[in-house]
Amino acid sequence: MRDVAIVAFAQSPHRRRTDELSEVDLLMPVLHQVLETTGLKANEIGFTCSGSADYLAGRAFSFTMALDGVGAHPPISESHVEMDGAWALYEAWVKIMTGEADTALVYAYGKSSPGQVRDVLTRQLDPYYLAPLWPDSLALAALQAQALLDAGHADRAALTAIATRSRTDAAANPYAQLTGDVPAGGLLVHPLRTGDCPPIGDGAAAVILAAGDTARALCARPAWIRGIDHRIEAHALGVRDLTDSPSTRLAARHAGAFERPVDTAELHAPFTSQEVILRTALDLGDDVRVNPSGGALAANPIMAAGLIRLGEAAARIHRGASVRALAHATSGPCLQQNLVAVLEGESAHG
Amino acid sequence: MTEILSAPLVVEFPFTRSLGPVQSAFLTGLRERTVLGVRTDDGRVLVPPVEYDPVTANELRSLLRVAPTGTVTTWAWNPAPRRDQPLGTPFAWVLVRLDGADTALLHALDAPGPDAVHTGMRVRIRWAATRTGAITDIACFEPYDGEPGTTEPVPHGGEFTDSVTGITVPARLDYVHTPGRAQSAYLKALEDHRTVGERCPACRKVYVPPRGACPTCGIATAEQVEVGPRGTVTTFCIVNIKAKNLDIDVPYVYAHIALDGADLALHGRIAGIPYDQVRMGLRVEPVWAEGARHPDHYRPTGEPDAGYDTYKELV
Numbered sequence: 200m201r202d203v204a205i206v207a208f209a210q211s212p213h214r215r216r217t218d219e220l221s222e223v224d225l226l227m228p229v230l231h232q233v234l235e236t237t238g239l240k241a242n243e244i245g246f247t248c249s250g251s252a253d254y255l256a257g258r259a260f261s262f263t264m265a266l267d268g269v270g271a272h273p274p275i276s277e278s279h280v281e282m283d284g285a286w287a288l289y290e291a292w293v294k295i296m297t298g299e300a301d302t303a304l305v306y307a308y309g310k311s312s313p314g315q316v317r318d319v320l321t322r323q324l325d326p327y328y329l330a331p332l333w334p335d336s337l338a339l340a341a342l343q344a345q346a347l348l349d350a351g352h353a354d355r356a357a358l359t360a361i362a363t364r365s366r367t368d369a370a371a372n373p374y375a376q377l378t379g380d381v382p383a384g385g386l387l388v389h390p391l392r393t394g395d396c397p398p399i400g401d402g403a404a405a406v407i408l409a410a411g412d413t414a415r416a417l418c419a420r421p422a423w424i425r426g427i428d429h430r431i432e433a434h435a436l437g438v439r440d441l442t443d444s445p446s447t448r449l450a451a452r453h454a455g456a457f458e459r460p461v462d463t464a465e466l467h468a469p470f471t472s473q474e475v476i477l478r479t480a481l482d483l484g485d486d487v488r489v490n491p492s493g494g495a496l497a498a499n500p501i502m503a504a505g506l507i508r509l510g511e512a513a514a515r516i517h518r519g520a521s522v523r524a525l526a527h528a529t530s531g532p533c534l535q536q537n538l539v540a541v542l543e544g545e546s547a548h549g
Numbered sequence: 550m551t552e553i554l555s556a557p558l559v560v561e562f563p564f565t566r567s568l569g570p571v572q573s574a575f576l577t578g579l580r581e582r583t584v585l586g587v588r589t590d591d592g593r594v595l596v597p598p599v600e601y602d603p604v605t606a607n608e609l610r611s612l613l614r615v616a617p618t619g620t621v622t623t624w625a626w627n628p629a630p631r632r633d634q635p636l637g638t639p640f641a642w643v644l645v646r647l648d649g650a651d652t653a654l655l656h657a658l659d660a661p662g663p664d665a666v667h668t669g670m671r672v673r674i675r676w677a678a679t680r681t682g683a684i685t686d687i688a689c690f691e692p693y694d695g696e697p698g699t700t701e702p703v704p705h706g707g708e709f710t711d712s713v714t715g716i717t718v719p720a721r722l723d724y725v726h727t728p729g730r731a732q733s734a735y736l737k738a739l740e741d742h743r744t745v746g747e748r749c750p751a752c753r754k755v756y757v758p759p760r761g762a763c764p765t766c767g768i769a770t771a772e773q774v775e776v777g778p779r780g781t782v783t784t785f786c787i788v789n790i791k792a793k794n795l796d797i798d799v800p801y802v803y804a805h806i807a808l809d810g811a812d813l814a815l816h817g818r819i820a821g822i823p824y825d826q827v828r829m830g831l832r833v834e835p836v837w838a839e840g841a842r843h844p845d846h847y848r849p850t851g852e853p854d855a856g857y858d859t860y861k862e863l864v
């Protein structure tokens with residue numbers, strides 16, 4: 200088995216709208232930053248993989264436009280997932296593990312501002328029984344939140360505390376979209392209030408992965424991926440126990456998350472109620488620093504927010520603030536699909 | 550600073566799906582006011598039914614009829630209904646476990662306000678007046694105080710006369726598209742019948758239409774360069790199939806055209822010359838229709854053909 204690490208991470212400022220920027224305009228500064236951090240040239244990257252969604256842009260094959268930003272001519276080895284960039288990172292990790300590449304550039308971006316994201320996300324639902332009813336993303340999250348409250352796993356005060364902690368932590372994150380006090384906020388879809396829900400915004404992120412000594416040469420303290428796995432639950436919401444996330448727990452077990460405690464967890468929980476579910480599924484104690492970046496409640500660029508969790512966790516290892524960190528990404532309604540990675544600094548390994 | 554253009558962009562299509570035997574029976578059943586579930590390998594009854602067991606992945610075909618009454622397992626109050634949602638007035642989203650089923654169905658509940666909704670409340674189906682074999686044949690749920698329906702599901706063959714075998718679901722999403730700086734400048738120039746590209750600061754290539762980045766260097770292009778209006782046909786094809794909604798007689802010629810000064814060919818239609826006389830190297834110029842945002846087509850300039858070496862890099 201090869202050792203693979205995240206050696207660089209960059210993200211854009213996340214903003215409510217970026218009308219003046221095309222997708223490639225949004226992405227390029229982030230790509231340039233990770234390349235500069237490592238000193239790699241675009242043509243030295245072994246594999247490139249991206250995550251984005253045509254439905255956000257409202258245009259077919261929209262990701263091909265963004266490809267201009269990576270210097271795709273002469274031809275490069277490239278792939279794309281119509282999903283959060285965390286899954287693009289998984290594909291890149293596999294590419295490196297199989298020896299097909301030594302380095303990989305992974306990027307993700309999403310501009311939610313052109314459309315109505317609540318409506319757009321209905322198009323990922325089952326087309327027979329769900330999509331014709333247009334249940335929007337807040338409605339589905341609210342059903343999950345109510346189930347959690349009914350089960351007694353959380354109360355209103357606990358949800359508000361999560362929102363407050365996220366916004367407070369986001370004040371130290373120059374890229375965050377929302378910081379400071381949580382507005383009392385009206386009910387958007389009961390029981391979710393404004394503060395329980397993620398902002399809608401535009402943003403991009405990129406990481407560079409490298410294997411073994413290449414990683415050590417590119418980064419003083421690489422964030423080694425000790426394990427990574429992703430699992431999915433039944434598509435039908437009525438079949439699932441919405442108060443639990445067995446797919447997260449299973450992915451975490453396969454990623455080795457329970458072998459030793461982690462000190463940091465970057466959880467992709469766009470809704471306060473989802474953080475409660477993930478903490479339980481991952482068996483995180485109160486001593487674990489959860490979402491020091493502010494998490495998805497402070498910035499939730501769709502298709503990039505999961506990759507940012509991996510990047511933020513890695514960045515904490517890069518700067519010595521974490522020894523062993525867990526990163527989680529989700530996709531689909533009500534935590535349908537979940538990816539978990541365990542990252543470690545060199546000292547923890549040795 | 551270029552003015553940033555924006556325009557409405559509507560993505561609209563009829564989403565046409567064929568149904569397998571289980572989904573066909575379920576949706577046809579709704580048309581006939583009959584709710585069917587399917588029994589799994591471990592004996593549970595799934596409503597709505599699926600064709601493969603979510604636990605074992607085995608094929609499921611054992612259909613059962615369940616009651617039109619049920620219990621709310623979770624809910625969410627929707628104070629501001631959105632377009633195409635089941636009810637136009639504020640309503641609750643609910644997951645309902647129908648009597649006889651072990652899993653829950655998502656739909657809307659018509660209730661006067663959030664205080665009238667709680668988990669565990671009893672509800673029943675309100676059927677749509679016109680039913681076609683779709684999930685929307687259930688208009689919504691409504692509160693129900695009557696006797697519980699039979700909780701024992703009844704085996705059902707899933708056979709109906711005139712079964713629904715497919716559904717067509719309209720989908721519409723509305724966007725406001727902003728093309729960004731480079732394409733905004735390009736579109737603005739076209740208003741004056743000018744074509745502008747952008748030059749890469751590193752490799753000096755001029756891209757048209759400009760997309761804001763050089764795909765070779767992976768860096769932003771910025772320097773605006775006017776190109777054309779004349780250009781050279783670098784390659785072409787003859788179209789013999791008439792496209793729907795396109796008022797152009799076939800055969801016609803569709804070509805790649807390298808405008809003078811550009812390092813990338815764009816595409817356009819060639820007219821004003823018999824289709825079988827179009828050739829690589831042909832020199833052409835744009836013809837603008839009144840009020841159009843793009844050249845209608847390109848026609849021969851009458852100049853001698855360009856030599857192959859002058860455009861071979863652009864083919």
Ligand SMILES: [Zn+2]
Pocket residue numbers: 749750751752753754763764765766767
């Ligand atoms: Zn260039």
